[in-house]
Amino acid sequence: MTPAPGRRRLPLAERREEILQAATELIAASGFKGVTLEAFAAACGMTKAGLLHHFHSREELLIAVLERRDTLDLTSVVGTLEPAPDAATARAVMSGFVRRNLAQRSLVQLYTVLSAEALDPAHPAHAYFRTRLREGRAMLERYLLAWHPHPGAAAVDLLAFLDGLQLNWLRDxxxxxxAQWEAFADRFFAA
Structure with a gap:
C-alpha cells in the first residue's frame, strides 16, 4: 500500500524532528494557544491521528518543543561548562550565546511568546518556565558570574537586559x- 498523496513515510527520529521544527515555527508565529493539533499535523503533511502517534497531546508536543530548544542551547556550549575565571571569559561566552540567538529569530520568538503565555498558572508550560528561570539563574551564577561580587543580582540583571532587548528586537x-548587547556588556562586565 502506498502512502496518500502529500504524505511521506519517514524514519521515526526524522518525523519527530520535522514535527518539532514545524511546531516551533507555528508556536513562534501564533503562540501555543493559537495552534490546534490539526494545524500542527497539516504543517507536516500528516493527519491529527498521525501526529498523536508521536505526541499524545498538544501539551506533550509543547514540552517536547521546549526541551528541544534547551537541547540545542546545551549542545552549543558543550565543553564550556567550566566556571568562567573572569569577566572577559564570561563576556566571550555570553557574546557567543547572543550571536547564536541572533541567527535563530524563530527560537527567540518562540521562547518570548511562550514565556509570556506561561505566566498563567493554568498554562501547560507554567512550571517549565519557573524551573527554567531558577535553573538558568543558578547556572549563570555558578558558571558565568562566580567572579562577580554579587553573582545572584548580576544574573537577574543580565537576564532582565537580554529578555527586554529580545522583546524589543522582535517588535522592531x-x-x-x-550593538546594544556590546554597549551593555561594556558596562556589565566592567563591574
Missing part, C-alpha cells in the same frame, strides 16, 4: 541587537 528589527 531595526534595533541593532549586537
Amino acid at each position: 528589527d531595526g534595533i541593532d541587537f549586537l
Whole structure:
C-alpha cells in the first residue's frame, strides 16, 4: 500500500524532528494557544491521528518543543561548562550565546511568546518556565558570574537586559541587537 498523496513515510527520529521544527515555527508565529493539533499535523503533511502517534497531546508536543530548544542551547556550549575565571571569559561566552540567538529569530520568538503565555498558572508550560528561570539563574551564577561580587543580582540583571532587548528586537528589527548587547556588556562586565 502506498502512502496518500502529500504524505511521506519517514524514519521515526526524522518525523519527530520535522514535527518539532514545524511546531516551533507555528508556536513562534501564533503562540501555543493559537495552534490546534490539526494545524500542527497539516504543517507536516500528516493527519491529527498521525501526529498523536508521536505526541499524545498538544501539551506533550509543547514540552517536547521546549526541551528541544534547551537541547540545542546545551549542545552549543558543550565543553564550556567550566566556571568562567573572569569577566572577559564570561563576556566571550555570553557574546557567543547572543550571536547564536541572533541567527535563530524563530527560537527567540518562540521562547518570548511562550514565556509570556506561561505566566498563567493554568498554562501547560507554567512550571517549565519557573524551573527554567531558577535553573538558568543558578547556572549563570555558578558558571558565568562566580567572579562577580554579587553573582545572584548580576544574573537577574543580565537576564532582565537580554529578555527586554529580545522583546524589543522582535517588535522592531531595526534595533541593532549586537550593538546594544556590546554597549551593555561594556558596562556589565566592567563591574
